[in-house]
Amino acid sequence: MSTIYYTDEHEWLSVDGDVATVGITNYAQEQLGDLVFVDLPDVGTELDQGDDGVVVESVKAASDVYAPVSGEVTETNDDLGENPALVNSDAEGTGWLYKMKLTDKSQLEALMDKAAYADHIA
Amino acid sequence: MSKTELKTTPLFELHQELGAKLGPFAGYSMPLFYPLGVMNEHNHTREKAGLFDISHMVHMEVTGANAEKAIARACPLVPSSFEDGECRYTFFLNEEAGVEDDLIVTKLADERFLLVTNAGCADKDIAHMKAICESLGATHTVIPRGFIALQGPKAEQAMLDLGYDLTAIAFMHGIETSSGWFISRSGYTGEDGFEIAMGEDEIADFTKKLLDHDDVEIIGLGARDSLRLEAGLSLYSQDLDETTTPSEAGLIWAIPKALREGGEFIGADALTVKLAEGRKRKRVGLKPEGKMPVRAGADIVNTAGDTIGKVTSGGFGPTFGGPVALGLIPANHEGELFASVRGKQIPLAVHPLPFTPHNFKR
Numbered sequence: 001m002s003t004i005y006y007t008d009e010h011e012w013l014s015v016d017g018d019v020a021t022v023g024i025t026n027y028a029q030e031q032l033g034d035l036v037f038v039d040l041p042d043v044g045t046e047l048d049q050g051d052d053g054v055v056v057e058s059v060k061a062a063s064d065v066y067a068p069v070s071g072e073v074t075e076t077n078d079d080l081g082e083n084p085a086l087v088n089s090d091a092e093g094t095g096w097l098y099k100m101k102l103t104d105k106s107q108l109e110a111l112m113d114k115a116a117y118a119d120h121i122a
Numbered sequence: 123m124s125k126t127e128l129k130t131t132p133l134f135e136l137h138q139e140l141g142a143k144l145g146p147f148a149g150y151s152m153p154l155f156y157p158l159g160v161m162n163e164h165n166h167t168r169e170k171a172g173l174f175d176i177s178h179m180v181h182m183e184v185t186g187a188n189a190e191k192a193i194a195r196a197c198p199l200v201p202s203s204f205e206d207g208e209c210r211y212t213f214f215l216n217e218e219a220g221v222e223d224d225l226i227v228t229k230l231a232d233e234r235f236l237l238v239t240n241a242g243c244a245d246k247d248i249a250h251m252k253a254i255c256e257s258l259g260a261t262h263t264v265i266p267r268g269f270i271a272l273q274g275p276k277a278e279q280a281m282l283d284l285g286y287d288l289t290a291i292a293f294m295h296g297i298e299t300s301s302g303w304f305i306s307r308s309g310y311t312g313e314d315g316f317e318i319a320m321g322e323d324e325i326a327d328f329t330k331k332l333l334d335h336d337d338v339e340i341i342g343l344g345a346r347d348s349l350r351l352e353a354g355l356s357l358y359s360q361d362l363d364e365t366t367t368p369s370e371a372g373l374i375w376a377i378p379k380a381l382r383e384g385g386e387f388i389g390a391d392a393l394t395v396k397l398a399e400g401r402k403r404k405r406v407g408l409k410p411e412g413k414m415p416v417r418a419g420a421d422i423v424n425t426a427g428d429t430i431g432k433v434t435s436g437g438f439g440p441t442f443g444g445p446v447a448l449g450l451i452p453a454n455h456e457g458e459l460f461a462s463v464r465g466k467q468i469p470l471a472v473h474p475l476p477f478t479p480h481n482f483k484r
Contacts, residue, residue: 031143033154033344034161036438037414037445039464055464057415059160059438060344081413088159 005108006117007068012092015108019074023096024056024065024087027121033058035084040076040098047071047100049107054097056087069107071100131177132268132322133329140340147343148241150178155342163345164440167311168478171274172341172349173332178241181265181319182251189233192260196251197227198368198377198387204229209294209306211376213368214239214250215389219396220364221371223247224356228296228306236296236304238269238317240358267302268325273315273349275481276337281316284331288316293482307483311346312353312476314483351446352439354407354475360418361405361434361448367396370450372405372475401453408433408447408459409473415445416461416468422449423460423467433461442477 002016010028013020029035037057047053047067054065076098079086087095102108112120128151137144142153153175155163166172184192193201197212204210208229214222223243228236239247248264255262272280281288288305291297293314296306304319320328332338347357356362362371374382374397381387384394410416415438422431436447447470451459460467 033143034159036161039414057438058344059164059348059440060154062415062417 004114005068005111006114006120007111008120009066009068010121011065011068013068013108013111015102018102018105019099020069020071020102021096021099022053022068024091025117025121026091029088029091029095032056032063033060035087038080038084038087038097040080041073043073043076045073047073057084065097067100068111069100069102070104071102073098074101075099129178131175132325133175133177133270136326136329137175142342145343148178149244150241152178153340153342155344156340158339160342160344160348161440163339163341164348166339167274167313167341167345167349168441169274170337170339171272171276171280171315171335172311172345173329173338174271174273174341174346175269175329176271176317177267177269177322177325179269180239180241180244180247181267181269182237182239182248183230183263183265184235184237184251184255184260185263186233186259186261188258188260189235192251192255192258192262193227193235194386195258195388196254197225198381198385198390198393199227200378200381201227201229201235206231207295207297209296209308211294213373213376214247215368215387215393216364217389217392219367219389219392221358221362221366221368222250222364224358224362224373226306226308228304230298230304242359266322267319268322268328269317269319270325270329270332271309271311271315271317272332272338273309273311273313275314277313277315278483280332280335280338283335293484310353310355311349312355312478312480312482313349314481347435348437348440351435351437351448352442352476352478353480354448354477356405356448357435366403366450367393367401369397369401370403370405370453403431403450404453405434405448405450407473407475407477408436408449408461408470409477410436410445410447410461411469411471413444414463414468416447416463416470421462422451422470423462424455425458425460429462430455431459439477446473446477
């Protein structure tokens, strides 16, 4: 059973054991508009919390997606290479960005749950 | 600049009603995109007709017996050769022949010219033109106006369906259809279409009427940028600025041949000298390899890794089907080019402009 966390930078993490699947929220994709390219990290990259792990490119602009917690990238969403618009159509599902092995699970404690995030963007 | 200080256009409330995502542009709160999304907005304009709020742009009239003299001083143009209604793309140059702004000058009638300039240069342009008019005895008036562009292959039919028959208006010509109104066949998307100016209190109703047309959708600045970029059209402050000469920017075509040898306009002497020396840089179209967009500000490097130029505009071209960019590189450059993006070297191919064919009605 996985637990979902949200950050005030509009990322979500679905945590199962010590592995987190990371993406941007539906609210974030609405703000960005149509995505045309997602620049994903290499598998094996060690990300510290706050590092710019991913760059999402809309027609008009490039935006950093910061690593919500620290960890090692174990897998990236290959489907985004052919179809970056998956992030627009299903941001919190098939439009996930990467999976990471957490190095400090205590960092999760400061993140928001679904209700708190809903308040945050309200 | 905080949001509270941003200016708004007469269509601001309509943008909010239509669900626009707003952002700051040239001191105004402007629509970036609507629920349709940048990609669909772009494609709709190429296929049917897109409506753009361009009310942030500046309208000035120069009138009186010395109006031609003032225009000839301000811009590298021969205003005495204009026919009534003729519009020309031109510049305000500085004494070094750098571009202070680009603009459209239209001869409305004898002794009456309309200048449409960029919002980002509003204060500078107004002061500049006012000073020229005062020194030469012409009258200078800033006209507050609502201003929209209707662009795309269905633009003419949409206007006709609203009772405006503009079929006889040629490309880069305009008419005053009624008091305070000005309509020209022009635009900045590479498509056929019109720019339509009227009183600030009339523009919202007229815009709503156009939006009721099945073929017309409202379009934000995001798609405006991708459309003009595919069309190879320069954006002032990115692709050209006060340090760029018209020849470096690839825009020397806008200056009549006789004036390249000298004239009474500001910057004439420097222009002649710089043209004789030959340009050191040139603006080119660039096609980045792969799918990743290369953005304005990215360094352009050669095979040795030396920085030799800069990307001045870059993004994704929905009609072109890939990333597109404009950049300034050394005029004599030969060999491979790369853009330096987040530590990666992206190969760039020089690509002829425009990226997508113009669809003007000549």
